[in-house]
Amino acid sequence: MSDRSVENIDRRRFLKLTGLSAGGLVLGATLPGWQPSWAAGLDKGGELNLFVSIDGDDTVSIVCHRSEMGQGIRTGLPQVVADELEADWQKVKVVQGLGDKRYGSQNTDGSRSVRRFYDTMRRMGASARTMLERAAAERWNVPAKECAARNHVIIHIPTDRRLGFGELAAAAAKQAVPDEKDLRLKDSAQFNYIGKPVDTVDTPDMVTGRANYGQDVHLDNMLIASIERAPVLGSGIAKLDDSAARKVRGLVAVERLDGGAEPPLFKPLSGVAVLAHNTWTALKARKLLNIEWTESPHEQHDSDDYLETLKDNVRQTGKTAVAEGDVDIALETASRQHSAIYTLPYLAHATMEPPSATAVVGEEGCEIWSCVQDPQSVQQHVGQALGLPPEKVKVNVTFLGGGFGRKSKPDFVVEAALLAKKMQRPVKVVWSREDDIRHDYYHAASAAYFQAGLDEHGKVDGWLQRTAFPSIGGTFQPGVDHPANFELDLGLTDLPFAIANRRTETQQADYHARIGWLRSVSNIQNAFGVCSFADELAHINGRRPDEFLLDLIGPDRKIDPSQGDYKYGNYGETLEKFPIDTARLKNVLRRTAARADFDTDGGEGWGIAVHRSFLSYVGIATRVQVRDEQLKILQMHCVADVGLAVNPDRVKSQMEGAMIFGMSLALMGEIKMQNGAVANSNFHDYPLLRMHQCPSLTVELVASGEPPAGVGEPGVPPVAPSITNAIFAASGQRIRELPINKHLKIG
Known part of the structure; x- marks a missing residue:
């Protein structure tokens, strides 16, 4: 029995979900949602409902239930519907869906x-x-098989009669929804939009300033809130003097927000909110x-x-997660051993846009306007x-000025809702850049130990990898002090190397700060260690690094890392559909x-790294120059096999953005904590890549008939090791501790 269905839904329900004013045919589709095992019980979700409406004026309105943060999802998903529908893209209107459990998971990460x-x-589609073809057949009193959709019209093929x-x-809306087995899907050779570059529907508004981001929301009688939050996780308010x-x-008001309970979940931190009619006054008073x-x-x-x-911890034997063969004997009998430790802060x-949320609370409930990645999580936690x-x-989802995982944690939205309830008027909570840097859900600091045993021919016969970092699981439950299996899945337990004896271990890492997922999550540190080693x-x-890697990967095969009680997650997909494919x-x-x-x-060198993450395969080759202790990145090339690229332009843009994001982290990314508090405050001490530091970038997409895989994140993990490997090739300096600016000046 299929887990997918399509239904002709009630118009009133459609309008309630979307706010769209349309007539004619309204369809919905359902698909069970998916959530990672570590989130079980936190966000139950429901069934997916994506809707398409065809109005009497020929407009096709397609609801996007995902959040747009520059990745082009409000174009990509409607692009697929429009193609199968044979719609004229110029007559397609994209509508942002509200937060609603009937959509299933709306968590855009x-x-x-x-x-x-x-x-x-x-x-x-x-x-x-x-249904349109059948409605036309009834109108003309001809067999449905004689009717075909072509570019927004239905054609009676024998007579060339046409209806828009x-x-x-209206007539199509009365048709019974066809059984799935009767659907006729296009052959890929017939695609009009899928796999083709299509301009994003939101670009005109974005480049002309008409796009509405979270920070742009303004309501009548609205107050602006700026919040001084506890600098240390777990702290509360002992004394408050707000007289000055x-x-x-x-x-207008000073209000306490009590919080700080652990585990932190997505609850607000303890703080004191200052409310005023404008941001300047609120910040001054704060x-x-x-x-x-x-x-x-x-x-x-x-x-x-x-x-x-x-x-120190990763130097000691840890808990075994997965093991094959006998690593200890392989290491003891090796002709040569090599080991290294890699760290990330x-x-x-x-x-670019710090968190922001506007809320109104009344007798009928609460209404939110915010730049969130997961509106259903907002509903849950605000509720x-x-x-x-x-x-x-x-929940009204605005555009997001970047997300990277931060805006799927709705603590900032809960702040706005609590203050709106207290003030009984609209409240917008504005986070400054300093707030954003000092009160994030941080990517975990980490250390990883690698040890290899090589035989007399240089073949790797034993491989030990051991990692320690505070788990994301500590955000949701107390007592978590080791990395979780789902974090090891991201580049360690799915190691694609043909090594007979290998073992993956974890070591203790206590929890001291809010930890969350950041673009590519644990793949960042796991790929840095594996690709560097x-x-x-x-x-x-x-x-040559590439020739050695080819031998290390070994023969073409499909890999299943599961063993015993350990079940490999594979990013929530089956290995049958998305295998780990070494070819x-x-x-x-x-x-x-x-x-x-x-x-x-001559002081220049190339570095290479390849990594599978989010079901895609990405390689990065980087050319650097190292002279007088100064590093300059000269070129960076990306090759990506993401399966079918629905919109190649957006895939290339995502890979370019991933390279820039990865360079920022590798070169300069470091959050420092002293006495439990974050010492950084803004871009002067948490810098991002500048234009003059960005090299020329190229992206090659591998043509593929495989199903579409992940795009937004898999370009990040190989960036850091490709740079540090290039630095070694250029200078002989092996960097195992990030960021790179601790060792070299960045040109």
Whole structure:
């Protein structure tokens, strides 16, 4: 029995869900949602409902239930529907869906929007097309098989009679929804839009300033709130003196927000909110607050000391996650051994648009306007905070000025809702850049130990990898002090190397800061360690890195990392549909290596790294120059096999953005914590890549007939090791501790 269906839904329900005013044919599709095992019980979700409406004026309105943050999802998913529908793209209107459990998961992260909904969106388009064709057949009193959709009209093939979609919409709405087995999906050779570059529907508004972001929301009688939050996780308000702040002209109120309970979940931190009619007044008054904070068990946390502790821990035997063969004997009997430790600091999301949310609370419930990645999570957590059922929380999703995972955590939205309830008027919570840097859900600091045993021919016969970092699981439940299996899935337990004896272990890492998912999640540190260590082994053997990697990957095969009680997650997909395919990885490796000249000298060098993540295969080749202790990145090339690229232009843009994002993290990304508090505050001490630091970028997409895989995140992981491997090739300096600016000046 299929887990997908299409239904002709009630118009009133459609309008309620979307706010769209349309007539004629309204369809919905359902698909069970998916959530990672670690989130079980946190976000139950429901069934997916994506809708298409055809109005009498020929307009095809397609609802996008995902959040747009520059990745082009409001174009990509409708593009699929329009293609199967045979719609004229110029007559397509995209409507942003409100938060509603009937859509199923609306959490726009995990690089899964297209790969999870591609098939369903095709069936939606094909179902609507079939109903239009049947309605035309009845109008003309001819067999339906003689009717075909072509570019927004239905044609009676024998007589060339034609009817527009709008003319048939009302009659098509009365048709029974076709059975899935009767649907006729296009052959890929017939695609008009799928796999073709299509301009994003939102670009005109974005470049002309008409696009509405979270920070742009303005309501009548609205107050602006700026919040001074506890600097240390777990702290609360001990004493508050707001007398100086209350003297600021234009101040409306000072309100306490009690929080700080652990685990932090998505609840607000403890803080004091200053509310005024404008941002300037709120910020000015906030600076005059005098607050004493309660003690916290995390107030002695120092990030530098913490990394040293993690490094000490990974030198010791840990908990075994997965193992094959006998690693200990392989290492003991090896002709040569090599080991290394790699570290990454805490990292922040640093989106261009800091978090922002506007809320109104009344007798009927709460309404939200915000730049969120997961409106259903907003409904859940705002509802819990206000004592409302989730369906009483209406969430209007604005554009996001970047997300990277930060805006799927709705703590900032709960703040706005609580303050709106207290003030009984609209409240917009505005986070400053300093707020964003100091109160993020950080990417975990980490240390990883690698040890390899090589035989007399340089072949790797034993491989031990051990990692320690505070788990995302600690955000949701107490007592988590080791990385979780789902984090090991991201580049460690799915190691694609043909090594007979290998073992993956975890070591202790205590929790001292809010940890969350950041673009590509644990793949960041896992790929840095694996790809760097493989490069070290290549140089020990005197081999070109790409040739050594090809031998290390071994024969073409499909890999299943599951063993015993450990079940490999595979990003929520089956290995049958999305196998770990070493042939595809090797193809990407060869294509990436073709971009590099490994014989470069004179202070220049090439580095290479390849990695599978989010079901895609990405290689990065980087050329650098190292002179007088200064690093300059000269070129960076990306080769990506993402399966079918629905919109190649957007895929290339995402890879370019991933390269820039990855360079920022590798070169300069470091959050420092002292006495439990974040020491960074803005872009002067948490810098991002500048234009003059960005090299020339190229992206090659591998033509593929495989299903669409992830796009937004898989370009990030290989970036850092490709750079550090290139630095070694250029200078002989092996960098194992990020960021790179701790070792070299960045040109």
